[in-house]
Amino acid sequence: MAQNPPFRRVLIANRGEIAVRVARGLRELGIESVAVHSDVDARCAHVLQADHAVPLGGNTAAESYLDVGKILAAARRSGAEAIHPGYGFLSENSRFVRAVHDAGLVFIGPNATAMDRLGGKKAAREEAIAAGVPVIPGTEQDEGDAALVAAAQRIGLPVMVKASAGGGGRGMRLVEREQDLAEAVAAGRREAKASFGDDRMIVERAVFPARHVEIQLIGDRHGHVVSLHERECSVQRRHQKVLEEAPSAVVDEDLRRRMGECAVALARRVGYDNAGTAEFLLDDQGRFYFLEVNTRLQVEHPVTELVTGVDLVHLQVHVAAGGRLEDLLAGKDLRPRGHAIEARLCAESPENGYIPAAGLLRLVREPEGPGIRVDSGVYTGWEVPPFYDSMLAKLVVWAPDRATACARLSQALRDTVYLGIPTNVDFVRRIVDDTAFRSARLRTDMLQLRPELAAGPQEGPEDLALAAAVLCQAVAPRSGGGGGGNGAAARSGSTAVWNDLAGFRLFEGVR
Amino acid sequence: MKIRREYVRGGKPVAVTAELVDGDRWRVRVGEAAYEFTAQALGDGGIKLAPVGQEFERSFVAHGVAAGSDYMVRVNGRTHRLTAPAGRQASSGAADGTVRAPMTGTVLDVRCKPGDRVAADQTLVVVSAMKMEHKLVAGVAGVVQSVGAKAGGTVDQGAVLVVVEPEATAP
Known part of the structure; x- marks a missing residue:
């Protein structure tokens, strides 16, 4: 891939870890990166990483990273030739894609038409059906009780009986036995009528228990689309992924090929021409059903990179500049090799209902070692702002096999230190050390079924922890780590009686 | 050279003392239990500590920082937030009727007014932070004394949002 850089300068319309990761990829290609930032993000890790930075002003996402006018003005001002959107924010906004194009710049992502055709869930479902991709079988409308029962029999039990006005689980029932069907429809109608004032029902095959398996795609502007195989992301809390891995322990070569072909067929149908992900549910019979397409780089893209050896950001840049996949991937063996697992490390407290936590990171130590990759957006002294996503970093490990990857991830989590605000590090480690995860018995509702994983140990701190706390205060050169100097350090520090440790430092000289 | 702290464990205060014996050896008491450790600063805010006396007992790296009036320590793969007895504060929905912001965020909705x-458990304020909504509920039944939150405003972690005067309970 070592050709002339496809662009001289690229603006990254994002923040935090993904903007750091994109900037790193751009630098490897010999491209200068331009960061944009809100007021509170003036010293965010992505601004430090980039070659140039343009302030957007404001603090909320709407005032900054979602403001199309400000982003385009920053691109013009900095002389950027292309814009990489990262994930979230404007990455799946086709109006933004068109505005970038109209400004004479290149959008590093799919074309706006393909994005529109796959953007909405309903539109994507129709495209999937037309492309011959299996969707969750079900009725599209209510034609009376008899028709619903007949549909359920045709689809095959178990089925989910749902209110078509839907939402919040009301009017929704899992039916496993034929004799329960009529009653479930009747009860569902009563509930739906009471909840939504609309008693129409639909019947869908219950994909349950299910795994979340998705296919990474990359397309170019010459009609080629390649599957980079699956990732499994079944460990989710409130529909947010917590752990992702590649390959999936339950996807064999045949299933991988069939899912890949479906995803590629769907992408080709709409002229898809950059990185994207087709998401599926996989049931315990090995049947898969299309969910949706994410028309962007995913948070969990590193696990695919580690097992296939491709750099997805490099590929995104090259195909956006008109590169051909047949050249870019020539001679590469893309079969998955070894096993990769990613953990999303977030500033939140799973022990307290996943409440997010903004505030000062007084001490950050991220793990290192063979097979360990940390895509981080924070550092000691960084104050996590309350305005954006709570993800601090992604810890990704690679090992020759899944068991070794699990052990490696567990140890890397043990070595991860984020102090100052609550994080989910211990929670993630509890999952990784659980026998269900170790034996790859994964399902999308596993965290709901096992609330003790979020709750954590109920006993108080062991003597070792209390001893360590006091000894840290006695001998550590400076309690409180960095103290970044963005105001909060002084603010929180003033209330900390423990900071008054100056006298103890003398003892370091005694030895 | 001696340092003494008190932390809450299992709802009760525990006194923890560390006394320098010599060199880098410390005698540590946690409540009634006595230990001896060597402890060395690592220069990154962490320490290396090893039990003395029992050969080949595992040693540990620990990191600690002050966080507000609490102390956070990470050792042996677990993070603990230790609270000093004096520093015990009402969290949101505490039984004393003070509802505090659990995190810095934006107030979406205020569902009560003074009087x-x-x-108990009625939602009084809805706060949003990091794209998630949180309902803050009354910890006790009673009458709202004051409301310190305004819809659309931002609040700092720990800010008092609502004060509820608990209803007199029958003896």
């Missing part, structure tokens, strides 16, 4: 009679 309102509210039930």
Whole structure:
């Protein structure tokens, strides 16, 4: 891939870890990166990483990273030739894609038409059906009780009986036995009528228990689309992924090929021409059903990179500049090799209902070692702002096999230190050390079924922890780590009686 | 050279003392239990500590920082937030009727006003942070004394949002 850089300068319309990761990829290609930032993000890790930075002003996402006018003005001002959107924010906004194009710049992502055709869930479902991709079988409308029962029999039990006005689980029932069907429809109608004032029902095959398996795609502007195989992301809390891995322990070569072909067929149908992900549910019979397409780089893209050896950001840049996949991937063996697992490390407290936590990171130590990759957006002294996503970093490990990857991830989590605000590090480690995860018995509702994983140990701190706390205060050169100097350090520090440790430092000289 | 702290464990205060014996050896008491450790600063805010006396007992790296009036320590793969007895504060929905912001965020909705009679567990304020909504509920039944939150405003972690005067309970 070592050709002339496809662009001289690229603006990254994002923040935090993904903007750091994109900037790193751009630098490897010999491209200068331009960061944009809100007021509170003036010293965010992505601004430090980039070659140039343009302030957007404001603090909320709407005032900054979602403001199309400000982003385009920053691109013009900095002389950027292309814009990489990262994930979230404007990455799946086709109006933004068109505005970038109209400004004479290149959008590093799919074309706006393909994005529109796959953007909405309903539109994507129709495209999937037309492309011959299996969707969750079900009725599209209510034609009376008899028709619903007949549909359920045709689809095959178990089925989910749902209110078509839907939402919040009301009017929704899992039916496993034929004799329960009529009653479930009747009860569902009563509930739906009471909840939504609309008693129409639909019947869908219950994909349950299910795994979340998705296919990474990359397309170019010459009609080629390649599957980079699956990732499994079944460990989710409130529909947010917590752990992702590649390959999936339950996807064999045949299933991988069939899912890949479906995803590629769907992408080709709409002229898809950059990185994207087709998401599926996989049931315990090995049947898969299309969910949706994410028309962007995913948070969990590193696990695919580690097992296939491709750099997805490099590929995104090259195909956006008109590169051909047949050249870019020539001679590469893309079969998955070894096993990769990613953990999303977030500033939140799973022990307290996943409440997010903004505030000062007084001490950050991220793990290192063979097979360990940390895509981080924070550092000691960084104050996590309350305005954006709570993800601090992604810890990704690679090992020759899944068991070794699990052990490696567990140890890397043990070595991860984020102090100052609550994080989910211990929670993630509890999952990784659980026998269900170790034996790859994964399902999308596993965290709901096992609330003790979020709750954590109920006993108080062991003597070792209390001893360590006091000894840290006695001998550590400076309690409180960095103290970044963005105001909060002084603010929180003033209330900390423990900071008054100056006298103890003398003892370091005694030895 | 001696340092003494008190932390809450299992709802009760525990006294923890560390006394320098010599060199880098410390005698540590946690409540009634006595230990001896060597402890060395690592220069990154962490320490290396090893039990003395028992050969080949595992040693540990520990990191600690002050966080507000609490102390956070990470050792042996677990993070603990230790609270001093004096520093015990009412969290949101505490039984004393003070509802505090659990995190820095934006107030989406205020569902009470001074003088309102509210039930325990009734939602009083909805706060949003990091794309997630949180309902803050009354910890006790009673009458709203004051409301310090305004819809659309931002609040700092720990800010008092609502004060509820608990209803006199029958003896």
